[in-house]
Amino acid sequence: MALLEIRNVTRRFSNYTAVDNVSISVKAGEFFTLLGPSGCGKTTLLRMIAGFDLPDSGQILLDGNDMVGTPPEKRPVHTVFQTYALFPHMTVADNIAFPLKMAGKATQEIKTRVGEALESVRLPSFGNRFPHELSGGQKQRVAFARGLVNRPRLLLLDEPLGALDAKLREEMQIELINLQKELGVTFVFVTHAQDEALALSHRIAVMNHGIVEQIDEPSRIYSFPRNRFVADFIGKISMMSAQVVEAAPSHLKLDVKELGEVTAVGKAGVKTGDTGVMAIRPEQVRISHLSDEPRLKNHFPGKVHDFLYVGDVTTYIVELSNGAYIEALLPNSAPGRAKFFEVGDQVGVSWRHDAGIFLND
């Protein structure tokens, strides 16, 4: 049975629907992420799980019990806020002890568990400091320790890494994964950063305008986006208008406007005559000198329009004969080689028959 079961939850505000008939189930021990742009309803949903907001309709079940009507302090759910929300007038140790005191634990037990919690976030000697004496990353760790110390059934994390700089953020991501694995507490994580969601989660629910667009494992979300929104929101992708000319069980033949026939794949149910887009990830696209022998089925000539060098890889933007742009990613694995092609170079781009995805309109 699912630990957390969100059933047909809807939340309307005066002029818009923040969460629209959402159903999600989260298994015990899972690292589950709600991912979407700001205003997609992910934070509203999180607030309803925590008990700060109530759904207009639908149910939120935890271990099979409906939580609607239970105030936040009675739910075995704790939250880590983006602003950390540490109590500024309490020491780090008192902050971490707070949920234990509220739960009526004995003084001795509180002391032991606060010590363990500080240990687990690698801040053993920080108990007597005040929050304003800590760095951003240290505050973040204290917030994790405080959220986890009383072993909630569920830990909600509201963009907890949003305020950290990139390097610290990556460190904390790894720490977070380890912490979750170690303690086995179920995490529901909210973020708008798709890279973070892909790196951390067991499963992701991509949300947009209050609805869930897709729930899947990170690799499936990335490789098999269900629609144009998911494809565009997660990672980089090039899209071109296309129509299905032949729908075989194993592959699709597409007519890409003014370019020609492209072989691609699509989800079940795509029929001949369907219109939509052919979407392809930059790392699936090979870029080569025009003179090279084409080895892949989908092969088209183009001209380098621009490129973006970011150190480890370079993204080339290639203009095809139909005027559409396609991105190709090339790793800069040879030392000192930053550019393989210049702007204006005539090149060939190609991709495997199963690399392109057809997405209906």
Place this chain on the structure above:
Amino acid sequence: MGRSNIWLWSLAALIYAFLYIPLAIVVLYSFNDSRLNAEWVGFTLFWYKALFNNTEMLTAARNSLIIALSASFSATLLGTMAGLAIHRYKLKVLPVLVFTPVAMPEILLGVSLLLFFLQVLNLTLGMVSIIIAHTTFCIGFVAIIVRARLEGMDENIFEAARDLGASPWQTFRLVTLPLIMPAVVAGALMSFTLSIDDFVITFFTKGVGEPILPIQIYTMIKVAVTPEVNAISTLLMLLTLIMITIAARLEARASARTMSPDKAGK
């Protein structure tokens, strides 16, 4: 230092002199061994002794203390509640109602309270009417200070307390109150100083029986400015100064801890 700088400094010095020389003279002459406020004769504590033997003055001081303590207590209680409510519920009308007495001319407030007590409440004027009157104009000050403190705080803190298992009352007692405490104390001290030296509103709302300090002082100088007035003024000044210093210190210290780097996280 440039030319304009010298001008600025001189102007500032002049303004401060204008403000503080009269006060300094009052303090100085309270120690002057002469009945006249004219020339310095010699040091004495006589006027302070005289003050402490003046029963009417002592009664006035006692009355004023009772009024200031009661008014600042009730104003702090009500003002804190108002400040919390205004902040939490994002009210539109209540702030106007609460803050208006702060800006209202005292004479207007005095007259309207007098009419209200006599014609609406049918109250006999006395200590109670003064306490109510002082409470009314102090509530606004407390509410403003408390709300200002809440405005600078991370709203998530209060939700975090609930989230971690605290009931609404526990959240108030363990988190909200300790965090706004400096503002509450500052508001109380502010109310106390406003109340103890208020003349206009007290004049309108006092009864005939009991002497009240500021009015007692006024009555005394109507007859003759004796150094006794200087002495009581000096004591009053000292009390006010202490209160204001404590209030300012509390606010500054608390702000340093709770406001600064956290907000940068956004």
